[in-house]
Amino acid sequence: MNKILITGATGFIGSHIAAAFVKEGREIVVTARNKGDLSGYQRMQKLFQWFQLNGTTDKLCKVVEADISRPQFGLSHDTYHSLLNDTSEIIHCAASTSFADKLRSSVEVANLEALKHVLKFATEASVDRFNLVSTAFVCPTGLNVCKEEIVERKSFLNVYEETKYRAEKESKRVCELSGIPWKIYRPSIVYGNSQNGRTFRFNGLYYPIKTLYLLKRMFAGDLQNGGNHSMKLGVHRDDEGRIFFPIKLETKPNTGINLIPVDFFVNAFLALFNTDDAGKIYHITNPYPSPLELLLDYTTSYLDIAGITTRPHIQKSGEQRNAMEKLFYSYLGEYSLYLTDDRVFDTSHTNHLLQPLDIHCPPLDYRLFKTIMDYAMKTNWGKTLLQE
Numbered sequence: 001m002n003k004i005l006i007t008g009a010t011g012f013i014g015s016h017i018a019a020a021f022v023k024e025g026r027e028i029v030v031t032a033r034n035k036g037d038l039s040g041y042q043r044m045q046k047l048f049q050w051f052q053l054n055g056t057t058d059k060l061c062k063v064v065e066a067d068i069s070r071p072q073f074g075l076s077h078d079t080y081h082s083l084l085n086d087t088s089e090i091i092h093c094a095a096s097t098s099f100a101d102k103l104r105s106s107v108e109v110a111n112l113e114a115l116k117h118v119l120k121f122a123t124e125a126s127v128d129r130f131n132l133v134s135t136a137f138v139c140p141t142g143l144n145v146c147k148e149e150i151v152e153r154k155s156f157l158n159v160y161e162e163t164k165y166r167a168e169k170e171s172k173r174v175c176e177l178s179g180i181p182w183k184i185y186r187p188s189i190v191y192g193n194s195q196n197g198r199t200f201r202f203n204g205l206y207y208p209i210k211t212l213y214l215l216k217r218m219f220a221g222d223l224q225n226g227g228n229h230s231m232k233l234g235v236h237r238d239d240e241g242r243i244f245f246p247i248k249l250e251t252k253p254n255t256g257i258n259l260i261p262v263d264f265f266v267n268a269f270l271a272l273f274n275t276d277d278a279g280k281i282y283h284i285t286n287p288y289p290s291p292l293e294l295l296l297d298y299t300t301s302y303l304d305i306a307g308i309t310t311r312p313h314i315q316k317s318g319e320q321r322n323a324m325e326k327l328f329y330s331y332l333g334e335y336s337l338y339l340t341d342d343r344v345f346d347t348s349h350t351n352h353l354l355q356p357l358d359i360h361c362p363p364l365d366y367r368l369f370k371t372i373m374d375y376a377m378k379t380n381w382g383k384t385l386l387q388e
Contacts, residue, residue: 003027005087007068007118008094010035010043012201013133013190013265017091018044019051020266022060029086031066031073031094040065050200050385062086068094069114073121084125091131091273092118092171097203099158099334111163115170123178129278130175133269136186136258136285138165139343148186148281148349157337168281181278187265188285188345189338194261194362197375202382205259208339209299209373210381211331216243216305233324244307246324249292251310252340256289261368264361271357272350282353283345286361292339298369313340 004021008014009030021028032040041063048057064083066073072080096103096110122130138161139146140153150169156162168184175182191206192199202210220243222229223236230236234246268284293310300308321329329336354360362368379385 002088003029003062003086004089004091005083006030006091006093007114008092008133010040010047011093011095012199012262013187014091014093015047015051016262016266017093017133017269018061019048019053020270022048022053022057024270025060027060027062029062029064029083031064031068033067034065068117069109071117073117084121087121087125087127089127089129089131090118090122090125091133093133094118095133095164095167097160099160101159104159107159107163111160111167112170115167119171119174122180123174127180129181129183130171131273132168132171132182132184134168134184134186135161135164136188136283136345137161137341137343138168138186139345141342143343145344145346146283147346148283150281158334183272183278184281185269185272186281186283186285186345188258188260188283190260190262190265192261192372192375193263194368194371195263197372199262199372199375200382200385202376205257205372206376206381207335208332209303210376211328212245212299212305212308213303215245215328215331216303219243219245233327234322235324238306240306242304242306245305245328246322247308247328248311248325249296249308249339250313251292252313252342255340255342256291257295257338257341258286258289258343258345259364260284260286260361261372264359267359268350268354271354271359275353280349282350283347284350285345285347286364287347288363289341289344290364295369298366301366302370302373 004026006014006018006028009018010032018028018030030044032044034040035043038046044061044063064075066075075083092115094110094114096107098107119130136146140151141157150172153165156165171182171184189204191204219230219235223243227236236244238244265284272282296308296310300306
């Protein structure tokens with residue numbers, strides 16, 4: 001029986017898709033590299049344990065130890081051709097999510113060189129369909145609405161957006177040239193499960209909140225020991241005993257952070273994947289982006305800190321951040337650009353298919369925010385996941 005090949009199955013998105021297929025009893029093949037002392041097979045087994053799947057995974061999931069960044073995935077001739085014959089459809093999830101331009105070469109290998117080999121495999125296997133998991137942030141900034149289509153773009157916020165944009169264009173070009181039906185799925189920023197907070201990746205939404213949590217711990221220790229460092233940065237305890245950070249975050253009107261829980265993504269992806277249409281791009285996004293001010297209220301309440309406010313973004317050369325603001329923004333790095341993102345995503349194609357199935361993105365209210373942050377704290381930002 002021909003199977004669905006999933007790349008990037010050891011990653012956050014890919015593993016959730018793989019686990020969802022296994023839960024449905026569908027047969028899949030995944031590519032996985034060795035990492036450290038673990039083989040690709042062992043990495044997948046650890047992930048399936050985390051997903052609380054039983055021992056039937058070996059019957060439903062075949063793990064191929066492969067490196068898709070290499071020609072023929074680094075496999076022997078016989079193994080490669082066996083995989084070709086075994087594959088009827090591809091879900092390409094593998095990608096580097098690094099924003100750092102200093103890592104450009106490795107990001108290009110992961111997001112473009114590997115794609116070249118996967119597309120070559122797709123044409124040789126004559127697959128029934130090629131599915132690319134991309135990102136909603138391939139869309140340009142400054143548009144009124146980002147359509148579910150490929151829009152020409154010349155400048156990018158970071159190498160991640162650039163390579164994913166180029167990957168979309170190349171996937172469409174090669175598939176149409178080869179006569180392979182294709183679909184592209186564009187999630188926004190994905191966080192943990194909305195029901196219980198479970199996740200094993202703590203970037204995106206989590207990163208700035210974790211930064212404030214660690215700063216709180218650091219300055220609490222300093223204040224307990226005289227507060228010399230805190231005093232220089234204007235950090236102190238307020239009248240209610242909360243640590244006060246003199247930070248004003250820059251914001252812009254009509255902007256927000258588009259966040260979706262991973263269980264909504266999986267439900268939406270499966271529904272879109274199961275349709276027979278092709279040549280479509282789907283935005284799996286939140287119709288109600290979270291304003292920075294709202295997320296800030298949630299964060300300061302949850303962490304019991306004070307002093308952090310917002311101010312209009314002013315592009316003036318004389319505008320200077322204070323020492324504490326410079327420290328915080330230095331920790332945020334490229335993430336800071338998404339605090340004032342102005343992209344609004346059209347979801348016409350997606351809603352047409354999801355609404356009849358009653359699949360909707362839950363609003364990120366404080367109850368949900370607390371659920372995902374409680375899980376982050378419980379697992380010490382992922383350090384104690386294996387002790388659950």
